Amino acid sequence: MVPIQMVDLKRQYLKIKNEVDGAILNVLETTSFINGKAVSDFSTHLGKYLAIEQVIPCANGTDALQIAMMALDLQPGDEVITPSFTYIATTEVMALLRLKPVFVDVDASTFCMTAEGIRKAITPKTKAIVPVHLYGQSAPMEAIMDIAKEFGLFVIEDNAQAIGASITFSNGKTSKTGTIGDIGCTSFFPSKNLGGYGDGGAIVTKDAALADKIRMIANHGQSKRYYHDLVGCNSRLDSIQAAVLNIKLGHLDEYNAARGAAAKTYTEAFSSNPKITTPTIAAGNTHVFHQYTLILNDADRNGLVEYLATKDVPAMIYYPVPAHRQKMFGFLNLPDVDLPVTDWLTERVVSLPIHSELDKEQLEHIIHHVNSYLK
Numbered sequence: 001m002v003p004i005q006m007v008d009l010k011r012q013y014l015k016i017k018n019e020v021d022g023a024i025l026n027v028l029e030t031t032s033f034i035n036g037k038a039v040s041d042f043s044t045h046l047g048k049y050l051a052i053e054q055v056i057p058c059a060n061g062t063d064a065l066q067i068a069m070m071a072l073d074l075q076p077g078d079e080v081i082t083p084s085f086t087y088i089a090t091t092e093v094m095a096l097l098r099l100k101p102v103f104v105d106v107d108a109s110t111f112c113m114t115a116e117g118i119r120k121a122i123t124p125k126t127k128a129i130v131p132v133h134l135y136g137q138s139a140p141m142e143a144i145m146d147i148a149k150e151f152g153l154f155v156i157e158d159n160a161q162a163i164g165a166s167i168t169f170s171n172g173k174t175s176k177t178g179t180i181g182d183i184g185c186t187s188f189f190p191s192k193n194l195g196g197y198g199d200g201g202a203i204v205t206k207d208a209a210l211a212d213k214i215r216m217i218a219n220h221g222q223s224k225r226y227y228h229d230l231v232g233c234n235s236r237l238d239s240i241q242a243a244v245l246n247i248k249l250g251h252l253d254e255y256n257a258a259r260g261a262a263a264k265t266y267t268e269a270f271s272s273n274p275k276i277t278t279p280t281i282a283a284g285n286t287h288v289f290h291q292y293t294l295i296l297n298d299a300d301r302n303g304l305v306e307y308l309a310t311k312d313v314p315a316m317i318y319y320p321v322p323a324h325r326q327k328m329f330g331f332l333n334l335p336d337v338d339l340p341v342t343d344w345l346t347e348r349v350v351s352l353p354i355h356s357e358l359d360k361e362q363l364e365h366i367i368h369h370v371n372s373y374l375k
């Protein structure tokens with residue numbers, strides 16, 4: 001059996017080696033390493049794929065979030081509603097900009113922020129909502145957009161884990177995640193569903209004027225060369241990464257379908273195990289399974305992870321400490337919050353290997369050992 005990894009980038013690379021090597025060599029030959037044609041080509045292709053006009057590539061997903069918050073002129077002390085049950089980048093950039101993250105609980109079956117939680121968290125200081133499409137499916141964007149409209153709030157989607165996922169609204173319209181709010185942010189970290197061979201990220205919006213501002217901020221606040229109208233930063237996607245991403249974007253639906261098939265196999269195999277709750281796909285959502293995450297019921301999670309390791313099956317806890325319990329927020333003197341579902345999930349979730357290359361033999365091996373430990 002091929003060794004099992006959380007993500008098998010090597011096997012995926014070997015299948016597209018000729019294409020990718022050719023694209024990288026092409027960048028080497030043109031030597032336009034920064035803002036080369038590969039970058040503009042990739043932006044165009046990503047815009048078509050997501051059906052959104054404005055795509056601003058940047059250096060990573062964390063920068064994408066920070067630049068989005070800067071572009072919306074969020075000011076120190078402004079409150080931003082966001083989940084605590086997410087990767088640290090979502091809320092870290094808020095701390096960096098001295099915004100006040102207001103942590104809201106998540107739904108115990110979808111792992112995403114709930115509309116009721118958001119409503120309760122709104123105060124006169126609330127300026128924005130940052131939903132996270134955790135593990136690969138949309139947060140309840142219809143309800144979130146309704147709330148945002150009602151209270152005049154910005155919505156920045158953290159789409160780092162859900163590129164390619166979609167949501168169908170009650171009017172029958174289907175949109176890709178990341179294209180629904182004012183701004184969508186994504187990451188091309190190698191292990192993401194659309195991953196480069198290094199760091200990368202992108203910001204998307206429908207609003208052309210906002211896109212211009214985002215472009216300026218990502219480029220030292222420059223309006224024209226050496227004229228700096230805004231405080232910005234330096235955040236670029238390099239041409240080699242764009243060339244790789246251009247190739248991989250062409251395979252994204254196929255990769256997501258393979259993840260979905262593996263997830264289906266897992267779910268069928270675990271659904272009758274009373275110690276396991278398998279992932280729920282919310283009505284109207286498609287799920288791209290960035291992670292395949294189980295909730296364990298009265299089971300020894302550490303014991304399972306250790307046991308699986310002895311069988312050469314990796315398993316991970318995403319995430320062992322929710323944002324509201326991280327020491328880094330101490331300086332913001334945030335009020336204590338009670339997030340019972342977040343705390344409950346933090347103690348019970350475990351993620352199994354999921355990627356486009358998992359084969360039948362590997363899946364059977366993983367399933368066998370998970371079910372035999374959780375008897």
Ligand SMILES: *Cc1c(COP(=O)(O)O)cnc(C)c1O
Pocket residue numbers: 060061062063086087089090132158160161186187188189199200201
């Ligand atoms: C990966 C990730 C990010 C950050 O992306 P980087 O490219 O690593 O900076 C932000 N939010 C979420 C939810 C992520 O999973």
